[in-house]
Each structure stands twice: as structure tokens, then as C-alpha cells.
Amino acid sequence: MHDMLDLQQRIANGLANIDIPERPQNLYAPIGYFMRLGGKRIRPLLTLMGADLFGAPDVERAVPAALAIELFHNFSLVHDDIMDKAPLRRGQQTVHEKWGADIAILAGDNLLIMAYGQLARSPAGKLPALLESFNTMATEVCEGQQLDMDYEGMDAIAIADYLHMIRLKTSVLLGTALKLGAILGDASEADAQYCYDFGVNVGLAFQLQDDILDVYGDPERFGKQRGGDILANKKTYLLLKALELADAGTEAELRGWLANDRDGDAKVDRVTEIYDLLGVRQATESAKRAYVSHAYDALASIARPDDSKRPLQTLAQSLMDRMQ
Amino acid sequence: MHDMLDLQQRIANGLANIDIPERPQNLYAPIGYFMRLGGKRIRPLLTLMGADLFGAPDVERAVPAALAIELFHNFSLVHDDIMDKAPLRRGQQTVHEKWGADIAILAGDNLLIMAYGQLARSPAGKLPALLESFNTMATEVCEGQQLDMDYEGMDAIAIADYLHMIRLKTSVLLGTALKLGAILGDASEADAQYCYDFGVNVGLAFQLQDDILDVYGDPERFGKQRGGDILANKKTYLLLKALELADAGTEAELRGWLANDRDGDAKVDRVTEIYDLLGVRQATESAKRAYVSHAYDALASIARPDDSKRPLQTLAQSLMDRMQ
Numbered sequence: 035m036h037d038m039l040d041l042q043q044r045i046a047n048g049l050a051n052i053d054i055p056e057r058p059q060n061l062y063a064p065i066g067y068f069m070r071l072g073g074k075r076i077r078p079l080l081t082l083m084g085a086d087l088f089g090a091p092d093v094e095r096a097v098p099a100a101l102a103i104e105l106f107h108n109f110s111l112v113h114d115d116i117m118d119k120a121p122l123r124r125g126q127q128t129v130h131e132k133w134g135a136d137i138a139i140l141a142g143d144n145l146l147i148m149a150y151g152q153l154a155r156s157p158a159g160k161l162p163a164l165l166e167s168f169n170t171m172a173t174e175v176c177e178g179q180q181l182d183m184d185y186e187g188m189d190a191i192a193i194a195d196y197l198h199m200i201r202l203k204t205s206v207l208l209g210t211a212l213k214l215g216a217i218l219g220d221a222s223e224a225d226a227q228y229c230y231d232f233g234v235n236v237g238l239a240f241q242l243q244d245d246i247l248d249v250y251g252d253p254e255r256f257g258k259q260r261g262g263d264i265l266a267n268k269k270t271y272l273l274l275k276a277l278e279l280a281d282a283g284t285e286a287e288l289r290g291w292l293a294n295d296r297d298g299d300a301k302v303d304r305v306t307e308i309y310d311l312l313g314v315r316q317a318t319e320s321a322k323r324a325y326v327s328h329a330y331d332a333l334a335s336i337a338r339p340d341d342s343k344r345p346l347q348t349l350a351q352s353l354m355d356r357m358q
Numbered sequence: 359m360h361d362m363l364d365l366q367q368r369i370a371n372g373l374a375n376i377d378i379p380e381r382p383q384n385l386y387a388p389i390g391y392f393m394r395l396g397g398k399r400i401r402p403l404l405t406l407m408g409a410d411l412f413g414a415p416d417v418e419r420a421v422p423a424a425l426a427i428e429l430f431h432n433f434s435l436v437h438d439d440i441m442d443k444a445p446l447r448r449g450q451q452t453v454h455e456k457w458g459a460d461i462a463i464l465a466g467d468n469l470l471i472m473a474y475g476q477l478a479r480s481p482a483g484k485l486p487a488l489l490e491s492f493n494t495m496a497t498e499v500c501e502g503q504q505l506d507m508d509y510e511g512m513d514a515i516a517i518a519d520y521l522h523m524i525r526l527k528t529s530v531l532l533g534t535a536l537k538l539g540a541i542l543g544d545a546s547e548a549d550a551q552y553c554y555d556f557g558v559n560v561g562l563a564f565q566l567q568d569d570i571l572d573v574y575g576d577p578e579r580f581g582k583q584r585g586g587d588i589l590a591n592k593k594t595y596l597l598l599k600a601l602e603l604a605d606a607g608t609e610a611e612l613r614g615w616l617a618n619d620r621d622g623d624a625k626v627d628r629v630t631e632i633y634d635l636l637g638v639r640q641a642t643e644s645a646k647r648a649y650v651s652h653a654y655d656a657l658a659s660i661a662r663p664d665d666s667k668r669p670l671q672t673l674a675q676s677l678m679d680r681m682q
Contacts, residue, residue, distance in 0.1 A: 061504040113467060117460040136441040136507060139463055140500055143437060143470065147496040150474055154489035161485045165478035172471040176464055180385040183460060 035342060036093055038349075041082040045075050048097045049104065052148070064129045064141040065148075068108055071124045076349070077211040078104040083349070084215020084229055087342055096218040098155035099164060103211045105152060106168075109145035110175055110207075112138055117183060146172075156218065163217050167230075171210035178203025185269055189289075193274050197238065205237030212346075221336075228332045235329035236350045242322040243354060245270040249306055250315060261302030267292050271321065272314050276305075279312045326354065359666060360417055362673075365406040369399050372421045373428065376472070388453045388465040389472075392432055395448045400673070401535040402428040407673070408539020408553055411666055420542040422479035423488060427535045429476060430492075433469035434499055434531075436462055441507060470496075480542065487541050491554075495534035502527025509593055513613075517598050521562065529561030536670075552656045559653035560674045566646040567678060569594040573630055574639060585626030591616050595645065596638050600629075603636045650678065 054066045078100035085096035114120075115128040116138050122128060130138035156164055181199040185191050209230040216226040248263040249272060263270050277285060288308060291301050309315060329350060333343055378390045402424035409420035438444075439452040440462050446452060454462035480488055505523040509515050533554040540550040572587040573596060587594050601609060612632060615625050633639060653674060657667055 058501055058504040058508060060508055061501055109467075113463055116463060135459070137504075139437055139440060139466075140504055140507075142463075143433075143466075144497060144500045146467065146470060147493060147500065150489065151493045151497070154486065154493060158486045159482075161489070162478065162482045165474065165485070169471060169475040169478060173468060173475070176468045176471065177382055177385055180382040180461075180464055183464075184382060184384055 035089075035345075036082075036086050038079070038345060041079055041086065041093070042075070044082060044094065044097055045078045045100055045104070048078075048101045049075075052101065052105075052152075060133070060137055061140060061144060064112075064133050064137055065145060067132070068112055068123075068129055068141070068145075071126055073107075073124065075104060076353075077107055077207060079349075080208060080211040080233060081215040081218075083345055084212040084221075085219040086215070087229075087336070087338055087346065088216060088219030088221045088225070089342075090215075090219040095157055096215050098152045099214040099218060100211075102149045102153035102168065103207070103214065105145050105149035106172065106175075107207060109142050109149060110179070112142035112145060114179060116142075117179070160217055164214055167210055167213055167217065171206050174202045174206045178206075190277070191269055191274060193271065193278060196269060196271060196274050200241045201234065201238060204241055205234045208237040208240075209233030225336050225338070228336045231332035232329050232336075232346065232350075235325045235332065236353065239322045239325035239329065240353050242271050242318055242325065245272050246315060246318050246322070249309065261306065264291075264302050264305045265298055271318050272309055273305075275317050276309055276312050276314045279314065279317070280308070284308060284312070326350075359413075359669070360406075360410050362403070362669060365403055365410065365417070366399070368406060368418065368421055369402045369424055369428070372402075372425045373399075376425065376429075376476075384457070384461055385464060385468060388436075388457050388461055389469060391456070392436060392447075392453055392465070392469075395450055397431075397448065399428060400677070401431055401531060403673070404532060404535040404557060405539040405542075407669055408536040408545075409543040410539070411553075411660070411662055411670065412540060412543030412545045412549070413666075414539075414543040419481055420539050422476045423538040423542060424535075426473045426477035426492065427531070427538065429469050429473035430496065430499075431531060433466050433473060434503070436466035436469060438503060440466075441503070484541055488538055491534055491537055491541065495530045498526045498530045502530075514601070515593055515598060517595065517602060520593060520595065520598050524565045525558065525562060528565055529558045532561035532564075533557030546661070549660050549662070552660045555656035556653050556660075556670065556674075559649045559656065560677065563646045563649035563653065564677050566595050566642055566649065569596050570639060570642050570646070573633065585630065588615075588626050588629045589622055595642050596633055599641050600633055600636050600638045603638065603641070604632070608632060608636070650674075 049069065052069070054062050054069070056062065081100035081103055082093055082096050085093050090096060111123060112129050115123055116130045116135050120128050121131050128138070129141055133141075153164055153168055154161070178199055178201070181195075182203055185196070185199060210233070212233040213226050213230040216229040221229065245263065248258065248270065249261055251258075251260070253260040259265070263273075273288075276288060280288060288305065291305050294301060330347075333346060336343065373393065376393070378386050378393070380386065405424035405427055406417055406420050409417050414420060435447060436453050439447055440454045440459050444452050445455050452462070453465055457465075477488055477492055478485070502523055502525070505519075506527055509520070509523060534557070536557040537550050537554040540553040545553065569587065572582065572594065573585055575582075575584070577584040583589070587597075597612075600612060604612060612629065615629050618625060654671075657670060660667065
């Protein structure tokens with residue numbers, strides 16, 4: 035087994051070695067800029083951890099697939115930022131803000147093609163399985179983004195639909211990241227699937243955690259404005275659960291606040307009070323715990339010694355422990 | 359060898375069998391709509407012809423790669439139409455006109471992913487070579503589109519730069535379409551490269567032909583407005599050659615017309631006159647003939663009996679003979 039620092043170094047080296055040509059400058063400068071914005075690189079790390087878990091003799095063989103995952107993630111961020119009209123990403127101007135939407139579309143397209151370019155550098159015998167997993171994930175992420183846009187304009191969304199959307203939009207990428215590593219580590223099909231399930235369930239738990247932290251996290255440690263989702267009328271698990279649990283009067287009040295874009299502080303305070311009255315935080319924590327538990331069940335099912343699973347446990351734990 | 363109708367039928371069947379899910383409707387309805395707009399499907403035909411040329415025992419094995427080429431072509435059209443703000447495609451509303459840019463971005467993304475999904479259905483042993491060719495082409499098409507956008511805002515472009523741009527934007531796709539088929543037909547590397555060269559040079563000749571027809575074609579048979587490129591101040595081989603050949607006074611007059619967006623008919627008439635005075639049509643025809651000749655040289659170099667090359671010759675001829 036390799037330690038985390040070693041794996042992270044391999045990703046950093048791999049990213050630094052990606053060939054980004056000089057010209058056409060308007061195509062490649064935005065790509066270089068966005069890739070240098072950084073990020074925690076957790077997804078490619080999962081790929082290397084997946085390969086390492088199965089004792090891949092040469093964990094380096096999983097680096098191209100790990101880079102493919104990271105490039106895909108960046109492709110989806112560049113295009114999502116256009117659709118969400120987001121001005122900032124990681125504290126810096128988004129690509130479409132800096133260069134315009136046309137260049138951002140094309141930069142995103144090329145990031146997606148570069149992702150496949152990396153994936154294609156994997157061992158030839160693994161390509162069919164890697165491509166199948168990757169393509170399924172890629173299509174699902176597009177579907178998730180479309181559902182997210184669809185839901186924005188809708189009043190009522192069932193919690194099951196919300197969970198389906200976040201599974202597609204964010205969680206399958208984590209599951210697939212780990213699964214590609216498992217495939218490259220010569221895992222059995224069953225074990226590769228357990229890896230996928232672990233990643234997807236960690237992803238779902240992480241998203242619910244994110245919903246909780248928006249309201250109940252320490253804004254300083256969490257690095258975001260308290261109640262940002264409430265102010266943006268974002269459909270979160272908390273809001274949908276509140277609408278589900280509320281009596282007619284409370285639901286009317288909640289919908290009143292959703293229609294109110296003026297009294298920001300009062301809105302955050304009162305909606306939080308309503309959440310507290312309805313026990314929404316506990317309900318969300320409980321849903322989150324169920325996903326964590328599914329994740330650990332999947333991890334336990336993998337036919338590898340417990341010792342070798344510890345890094346994945348630690349990573350999942352550290353993702354969950356932000357802030358609490 | 360299979361006859362053309364048989365190959366075309368295989369493409370039509372393949373396209374009809376592509377699974378386009380019902381939901382999310384806002385993702386898949388635009389994709390289904392755009393694919394149904396049709397087109398001549400020449401690019402996927404080239405892939406099957408490439409496989410057939412080398413006597414692929416089962417030409418059907420090339421159908422997924424042919425569909426990948428067609429899906430890629432449609433991806434690039436959907437995204438280019440956004441960037442070009444084009445209202446119509448094949449006489450129908452473009453996707454961004456009908457559904458908005460956000461949906462068009464995502465529909466294009468998913469078409470690109472679907473292209474890779476098809477390519478991945480090719481025989482496993484061929485995947486590394488297919489992916490390498492396809493990825494190189496895909497990146498070059500993005501580069502070509504970026505250069506095209508860059509050139510729009512520039513006064514002076516060298517003819518060599520224009521030719522480089524159209525090679526990337528339109529010709530490498532034709533070359534790659536044929537090359538993928540050759541790879542699937544177990545062609546030697548040299549023969550696969552000759553196929554590529556044939557396709558690229560036919561593509562370049564076709565683009566120059568297109569530039570000529572815009573001015574000198576019969577608008578009724580050609581199906582476009584006469585002088586549409588002149589009215590849109592589009593940089594074509596004709597215009598760039600005219601600027602190259604013109605004396606100072608004629609160049610000033612040409613640039614005057616480029617700045618004039620009012621007198622449409624007079625503009626087309628006078629710019630055409632200038633082209634005639636400078637012999638620009640003949641110069642373009644001559645450049646086109648050079649590409650056709652390169653294409654036929656490449657075709658002649660392929661180590662297959664002349665008989666088996668006749669369908670490719672006929673296809674190239676029919677592309678060139680439109681209208682003249």
C-alpha cells in the first residue's frame with residue numbers, strides 16, 4: 035500500500051505533465067487557468083486509492099484514469115458555471131466571466147475530450163470496462179445537471195426526486211472514480227461494484243452534510259455565508275423535508291419566505307427557526323447516517339483485509355467531519 | 359464489397375437504434391430533435407467505406423465507429439450554432455433557438471459523450487487505435503472552431519492560416535471518419551494514413567468548392583443565397599486571395615465594402631466584379647484542383663485493387679460536382 039501523500043504526489047505530477055499547448059491561446063489559456071484554480075483533487079485520489087486497495091502492482095497505471103476523472107470534473111464545472119451564471123469559482127473569476135460564454139463552451143468541450151484522451155492511456159485490456167463505467171457516469175452527470183435546472187423552476191419536488199438528482203449530479207462521479215481504480219487494480223466485478231456503492235453513498239451523505247452545514251455550520255470554518263442556500267431559495271434536503279413535514283399554515287409561511295427576496299437576515303433566522311420546530315436537522319442527519327451506513331456496508335463487503343480499507347474509511351470520515 | 363445503398367441502410371438502422379431515453383425530457387428531446395434533422399450522413403458512410411475497402415469480413419463491426427463520427431459531428435454543430443448565433447440549421451430552428459443556450463450546451467455535451475459511448479462498442483482490440491485517432495481529431499476540431507472565432511475579429515489573415523483553420527475545423531473529421539473504418543478493416547498503418555490524407559484533402563477541396571459556389575453557384579441548385587459569404591463578411595479563400603492580389607486602391611475599395619453593411623445587392627455585385635478582375639475564381643479553382651490531386655495521389659497509394667477504390671472516387675467526384 036502507498037501512503038496518501040505518495041498518491042497525492044502522483045496526481046500532482048500527472049496534472050503538471052498534462053500537455054496544454056500554447057495555441058490557439060483563446061482555447062488553451064482558459065483551460066490552463068481553470069486547472070490551476072486547484073481544488074482538493076479528492077476524486078482522482080479515490081481512483082488511485084481504488085487501485086491501491088486491490089494491491090495493483092503498479093499504482094501508476096491508474097494515474098491516467100485518475101486524471102480523466104479530474105478533467106471530467108473540471109469540464110462539468112466550467113459548463114455548469116455558464117448555466118448557473120456563477121461569477122466565481124474557488125474565489126476566482128469563472129471562465130465565462132473572464133473570457134465570455136463562447137470560449138467557456140469550447141474550453142469545457144476540450145476538457146471533456148482531454149479526459150477521454152487520458153482515459154485512453156490506460157492499459158488496453160482495461161479500456162472496454164473503463165469506458166463503459168466512465169460513459170455511464172458522464173451521461174448521468176449531464177442528466178443530473180438537467181434535472182437540477184428543471185427543478186429550479188418547480189414549486190414542489192419530492193424528496194426522492196431530489197435524492198435522484200444529487201445522486202446523478204454529484205455522487206456517481208465519486209463512485210465511478212473509485213470503481214475505475216478498482217478495475218485497474220484487477221478487482222472482481224462484485225468488488226468493483228462495492229467500491230462504486232461506497233463512493234456513491236459517501237457522495238450522497240456528503241451532499242446532505244453540505245445542506246446541513248449551510249444552515250448549522252460555523253460560517254468561518256465552513257467558509258461560506260450562513261444560510262446561503264436559504265437566501266438563494268435553493269432546493270435542499272432541509273427545505274424539501276420542511277415542506278413535507280409542515281402543516282398548511284407553516285407551509286404557507288415557508289412559501290412566503292421563498293417568495294421574499296428582500297429581508298435576508300430575517301429570512302435566514304425565521305426559516306432556520308421553522309427547520310428547528312419541524313426537526314428537519316435531525317431528519318437530515320438521520321438520512322445522512324443511513325447513507326454513511328450503506329457506504330460502510332459496501333466497504334465491509336469488499337473481499338480485502340480490513341487494514342487495507344482504512345485509508346478509505348479515514349477519507350470518508352474526514353469528509354464527514356468537516357465542521358462538526 | 360457492399361454497395362452504397364447497403365452501407366447507407368446500415369447507418370440509417372444504426373442511427374434508428376441509438377437509445378435516446380425519454381427523461382430528462384429537456385436533455386433528450388433536443389438531442390432527438392437534432393438527430394432527426396437529418397443530413398447527408400456522408401461522414402459515417404466514409405467510415406463504412408473505409409472498412410469495406412479493406413474487405414472487413416463483417417462491415418457491421420464498423421457501424422459503432424460510424425455512429426460515433428456522426429454523433430460527434432452533431433455535437434459540434436449544436437455547440438457551433440450557439441457560438442455563431444445561428445437561428446437555423448437545415449431549415450429548422452437550432453437547438454439554442456428552440457430551447458435556449460443552457461439546454462443546447464448540455465445537449466451538445468451529451469452528444470459528445472454518446473459519440474464515445476458508440477466508439478466504445480467497437481472491437482476491444484481496436485479501441486486504443488480508434489481512441490487515439492478520434493481524440494486527436496476531436497481536439498483539432500475544437501482548435502479549428504476557436505481559430506475561426508479568433509479570425510472573425512481580425513482584419514488580416516494569411517491564406518496559410520485560413521487553410522490551417524479549415525483543415526482543423528472541417529477536414530480532419532472527414533479524414534478521421536475514413537481512417538477509423540480503415541483501422542476496423544485491419545488496414546496497415548500506412549494505408550490508414552493514406553485514407554486519412556485522402557479524406558482531409560477531399561475536405562479541403564470541398565471547402566474551397568463551397569467558397570466558390572457561394573459566389574458563382576446557381577443559388578437555386580445550391581440552395582443558398584448568392585453571395586451570402588460576401589454579405590456576412592466571411593473570410594473565405596476568395597476574399598483572402600483577393601486581398602492578397604489587390605493593389606492598394608482595390609484593397610481600399612474591398613475593405614470599404616467589408617465595412618458597408620447596407621447596400622447588399624450592390625456589395626455582392628461589386629465584390630464579385632473585383633474577384634473577376636483579380637482572377638480570384640481561377641486561383642481558387644487551381645488551389646482546389648491541387649487538393650483533389652493530393653487526394654487522388656493518396657488514394658492511389660493505398661495497397662488495394664483499383665476496383666475497390668472506385669466507390670471512394672465516385673463519392674469524392676459527386677461532392678465536387680455539385681453544381682458545376
